[in-house]
Amino acid sequence: MSPNGKGAASLVYAQKRPGRDPIETIWALFCSLRFAVVLNLGLALAAMLGTVIPQMQPGLQNFDTELNGFLDQARARYGDFTGVLYWAGFFDLYNSLWFRMLVVLTVFGIVICTLNRWGPTMRLIRHPIVRVGDSFLSGLSEKAQFRAVPVTATTAEGALRSALRRGRYRVVSERSDDGNTLYLYADRDRWSKLVTFVSHAALVMLILSAAGIAQFGWREQSVYFYPGQPVDIGHGVNFSVRNDKFWIEYYPDGKAVKEYKDNLAVIEDGKQVLTKTIIVNDPLRYKGINYFLVSYQPVLYAKATDVGGQSLPLNRMGVSGPVTGTATTAGTLVNFNSTSDEGLPEDLLQLRLKDHTLTLDMKYYQDVERADNENPPVFVVGYLDKNFDKPVYNGFLPRTGPFQLPGFEQYKFSFQKDTAAVLEVAKDPGIEVIAFFFAIMTAGFTLSLYTTFTRCWAKITPHEERPGAVNVVLAGLAEKNKVTFERDFERLATRARDALAAAVSQAAPEETPLLAATGQAEA
Amino acid sequence: MGFEPSQVGFNEPTLTTLTWACYLLAFLFYTIHLLTKSAGTVRVAHRQMALAGAGMGAGGTVEVPGTASEGRRLGGTYSPILGRVASGLTLLAWASLTSAIGLRWVQGGHYPTVTLYEIATMIVWGTTTIYLVLFEGVLKTRAAGAFVVVIVFALQTYALLFIPADLKRTVQLVPALRSYWLMIHVSMAIISYSAFAAAAGAGLTFLAKHYSRGRLGAALPSEAAIEEFMFRAVTVGFPFMTLVLITGAIWAQEAWTKAWSWDPKEVWALVTWLSYAAYLHVRVQRGVRGVTMAWLSLIGFVIVLITYMGVNYLVQWFGLSSMHTYAVDNNGGAPPGIGVAGLGMVLFLVGLLGLALFSWLRIKFPTMRGSRK
Ligand code: HEM
Numbered sequence: 065m066s067p068n069g070k071g072a073a074s075l076v077y078a079q080k081r082p083g084r085d086p087i088e089t090i091w092a093l094f095c096s097l098r099f100a101v102v103l104n105l106g107l108a109l110a111a112m113l114g115t116v117i118p119q120m121q122p123g124l125q126n127f128d129t130e131l132n133g134f135l136d137q138a139r140a141r142y143g144d145f146t147g148v149l150y151w152a153g154f155f156d157l158y159n160s161l162w163f164r165m166l167v168v169l170t171v172f173g174i175v176i177c178t179l180n181r182w183g184p185t186m187r188l189i190r191h192p193i194v195r196v197g198d199s200f201l202s203g204l205s206e207k208a209q210f211r212a213v214p215v216t217a218t219t220a221e222g223a224l225r226s227a228l229r230r231g232r233y234r235v236v237s238e239r240s241d242d243g244n245t246l247y248l249y250a251d252r253d254r255w256s257k258l259v260t261f262v263s264h265a266a267l268v269m270l271i272l273s274a275a276g277i278a279q280f281g282w283r284e285q286s287v288y289f290y291p292g293q294p295v296d297i298g299h300g301v302n303f304s305v306r307n308d309k310f311w312i313e314y315y316p317d318g319k320a321v322k323e324y325k326d327n328l329a330v331i332e333d334g335k336q337v338l339t340k341t342i343i344v345n346d347p348l349r350y351k352g353i354n355y356f357l358v359s360y361q362p363v364l365y366a367k368a369t370d371v372g373g374q375s376l377p378l379n380r381m382g383v384s385g386p387v388t389g390t391a392t393t394a395g396t397l398v399n400f401n402s403t404s405d406e407g408l409p410e411d412l413l414q415l416r417l418k419d420h421t422l423t424l425d426m427k428y429y430q431d432v433e434r435a436d437n438e439n440p441p442v443f444v445v446g447y448l449d450k451n452f453d454k455p456v457y458n459g460f461l462p463r464t465g466p467f468q469l470p471g472f473e474q475y476k477f478s479f480q481k482d483t484a485a486v487l488e489v490a491k492d493p494g495i496e497v498i499a500f501f502f503a504i505m506t507a508g509f510t511l512s513l514y515t516t517f518t519r520c521w522a523k524i525t526p527h528e529e530r531p532g533a534v535n536v537v538l539a540g541l542a543e544k545n546k547v548t549f550e551r552d553f554e555r556l557a558t559r560a561r562d563a564l565a566a567a568v569s570q571a572a573p574e575e576t577p578l579l580a581a582t583g584q585a586e587a
Numbered sequence: 588m589g590f591e592p593s594q595v596g597f598n599e600p601t602l603t604t605l606t607w608a609c610y611l612l613a614f615l616f617y618t619i620h621l622l623t624k625s626a627g628t629v630r631v632a633h634r635q636m637a638l639a640g641a642g643m644g645a646g647g648t649v650e651v652p653g654t655a656s657e658g659r660r661l662g663g664t665y666s667p668i669l670g671r672v673a674s675g676l677t678l679l680a681w682a683s684l685t686s687a688i689g690l691r692w693v694q695g696g697h698y699p700t701v702t703l704y705e706i707a708t709m710i711v712w713g714t715t716t717i718y719l720v721l722f723e724g725v726l727k728t729r730a731a732g733a734f735v736v737v738i739v740f741a742l743q744t745y746a747l748l749f750i751p752a753d754l755k756r757t758v759q760l761v762p763a764l765r766s767y768w769l770m771i772h773v774s775m776a777i778i779s780y781s782a783f784a785a786a787a788g789a790g791l792t793f794l795a796k797h798y799s800r801g802r803l804g805a806a807l808p809s810e811a812a813i814e815e816f817m818f819r820a821v822t823v824g825f826p827f828m829t830l831v832l833i834t835g836a837i838w839a840q841e842a843w844t845k846a847w848s849w850d851p852k853e854v855w856a857l858v859t860w861l862s863y864a865a866y867l868h869v870r871v872q873r874g875v876r877g878v879t880m881a882w883l884s885l886i887g888f889v890i891v892l893i894t895y896m897g898v899n900y901l902v903q904w905f906g907l908s909s910m911h912t913y914a915v916d917n918n919g920g921a922p923p924g925i926g927v928a929g930l931g932m933v934l935f936l937v938g939l940l941g942l943a944l945f946s947w948l949r950i951k952f953p954t955m956r957g958s959r960k
Contacts, residue, residue, distance in 0.1 A: 115851035345766040356844040510826040547815040
């Protein structure tokens with residue numbers, strides 16, 4: 065309520081008083097402005113803290129080496145406090161228990177406070193106080209007075225009613241107990257009081273559904289889709305997705321990346337049911353599962369042949385199994401899925417011969433430029449058998465032509481470049497539900513900001529001396545947009561004046577109404 | 588300003604420099620316009636209308652409140668010419684900036700709201716638009732002109748002088764930004780930031796009224812009226828800020844795979860939203876009026892500035908990771924020249940708060956004024 069409407073506040077709102085009862089005390093606490101402010105500030109401060117303290121990647125806790133790496137970095141910054149900060153969840157602040165508690169308390173606050181307003185608001189709307197006291201009337205910010213208007217109270221009421229109705233007010237009237245005084249109450253945009261409830265309920269539902277729905281989804285963060293190999297993501301998903309081709313489009317300058325594109329095919333029951341080219345801003349959605357393009361990874365298909373051109377079995381190191389048959393017609397996939405000490409994509413290939421094993425340690429130098437028809441920028445260290453301390457080769461692949469190891473020229477290695485797409489696969493159920501509540505909330509906030517619950521009261525009393533004449537007081541109160549309401553009320557008062565004047569001239573038709581506004585400024 | 592005489596023509600440097608000069612002049616004219624207002628403030632509270640006509644009889648009177656429009660309230664003694672010149676200059680600045688933005692749009696090939704410089708320019712443009720439409724158009728007041736324009740002028744100075752030249756180039760959109768959501772999401776942000784900037788301008792106007800007992804105070808409209816200008820600007824900004832959060836979440840769900848990931852920019856947008864929600868609750872629910880509201884709107888605007896520019900610096904200073912640094916970092920690598928731009932932001936914030944503090948000191952320590960009286 066505004067300071068001007070203090071009278072109205074005490075009159076119209078029945079305040080709940082905090083009692084001894086603990087529930088009442090808690091209830092009152094949640095309804096207090098101070099508590100709301102503390103909560104709001106706490107939430108805001110906590111959120112801000114998370115933007116000045118480096119946060120762990122989600123799920124980092126489950127990887128010991130990564131976690132220790134993170135903590136070492138933090139120790140450089142926070143020293144001995146690191147342990148405490150970690151324990152108190154400051155490095156995973158938004159998932160910490162205490163942050164969640166703050167959110168829960170806020171939700172409680174909104175719910176309780178809103179419920180607390182429900183009764184008084186409904187009373188305000190459904191049982192407005194019509195017969196108000198003089199001190200209340202004189203306390204209102206907008207007032208108009210008409211004195212000694214020579215009509216009956218009923219006629220004056222009719223005139224006021226018509227003026228109010230033209231201003232979109234609904235009107236209620238009552239007589240004083242002695243029947244001499246007539247009171248009018250009028251209000252407009254009552255429903256805007258209720259919009260507030262709807263929008264706050266939507267806010268609560270938004271938070272609750274976001275928290276609840278998160279429990280039902282899942283997310284696989286870096287899934288490698290190698291060209292031509294369907295990926296079965298698990299989680300009970302009964303279709304697989306194949307990456308057919310990944311490519312990059314550049315701006316005309318040939319350097320800046322314009323778009324990453326990836327052709328995906330959905331395979332269900334052995335049949336290809338859908339193909340789609342996904343880009344960063346347009347994932348594949350199929351049966352509620354989302355396939356997002358997040359990155360890419362250069363890969364090679366490697367082949368080895370002997371002098372006669374006979375192809376030889378080539379394996380990725382660490383991949384066990386039969387020595388033959390691991391190569392597809394395209395060659396053995398080298399996907400560089402480990403990382404070297406220098407942080408480069410690395411992979412190890414082995415050519416297992418009858419009496420020897422040749423091992424190639426391959427590192428991909430992505431920054432080194434090579435033309436499309438040249439061999440990729442891969443640095444190779446070649447070893448013979450288990451002599452890992454004595455490399456037999458140390459250098460980049462030749463720019464063109466097959467690669468041979470010195471002393472083993474009879475074996476030729478050739479490489480075919482390709483690219484794997486790195487996708488994030490996730491199921492986020494109920495995004496639509498969240499969007500729905502968000503939309504309701506926004507619409508509600510906007511409506512309640514642009515509509516104003518407006519009330520007017522009028523009191524019609526017999527004139528003190530002149531029989532057959534009445535005094536009229538019209539006063540109004542808007543909860544916000546006061547300056548606009550001033551203009552609005554002026555229009556209302558002018559209408560009331562005109563309506564009264566018309567009533568007067570009807571009551572005494574022989575006389576000409578002369579109600580020209582001879583306005584004069586009062587200094 | 589990286590601008591040489593030989594470059595004069597219908598191009599961005601000329602247009603933005605012209606805009607800058609127009610804001611400076613407009614600020615001067617708005618101020619003079621306020622200060623030259625004749626001293627006697629006549630407040631027309633009520634017009635008494637004699638109902639001397641037949642039928643009402645002698646002694647019948649009607650009292651109808653006077654109109655709220657400021658001119659009549661205050662006796663209409665502002666110099667109309669000065670005010671119109673100030674508005675004209677603001678309009679000229681707006682038109683020239685509109686052309687500059689249009690040129691950039693056409694030449695860059697995409698909606699120019701990616702870099703720090705472009706967004707600053709857009710906020711300058713948006714604040715001017717909201718000021719002209721809402722304050723001068725709908726609310727019919729020039730009272731906040733000087734104060735809104737000073738904010739706008741500071742922001743444009745920041746954009747022109749403090750952002751290093753290599754951050755002013757148009758950039759090519761990285762794949763993540765190539766979406767129609769760029770236009771929707773960033774436009775929402777610009778509208779809401781601009782409305783909050785206008786509200787901060789009204790906040791400054793309020794403080795000037797509240798703390799100045801001199802000529803300036805007398806020339807400004809009533810506190811209640813200024814406060815309502817401020818509130819109206821916030822009511823424009825708040826729904827759009829809500830939309831910023833929604834459209835951001837929808838876009839993130841597509842481009843970043845997750846609607847909400849507690850990215851520093853997201854967090855600060857949320858804090859901005861909460862702080863204006865606090866403003867609205869304090870006002871609507873508790874009926875708080877007056878100087879508290881002016882301070883709240885200024886604090887809110889400082890938070891807006893952190894959300895808009897500060898996050899880029901926070902990320903640097905505190906070694907965080909954020910996906911939201913397109914403004915300074917478009918082709919990988921460290922953002923260049925952040926030191927100078929950071930200094931610019933700090934100066935701007937300090938200037939804004941200093942201005943408010945100065946007006947507060949003037950009342951707390953009246954000797955500062957008394958000696959000149
Ligand atoms: C502790 C939590 C909250 C409580 C107790 C609360 C309570 C209220 C109440 C009682 C009103 C109605 C004012 C009236 O019409 O008389 C209101 C209005 C409003 N609330 Fe909240 N609210 C809370 C949280 C929020 C939040 C988090 C937001 C959004 C960020 C929000 C946005 C709004 C808006 C936009 C209005 C409309 C203002 C108007 O009527 O002009 N509320 N709130």
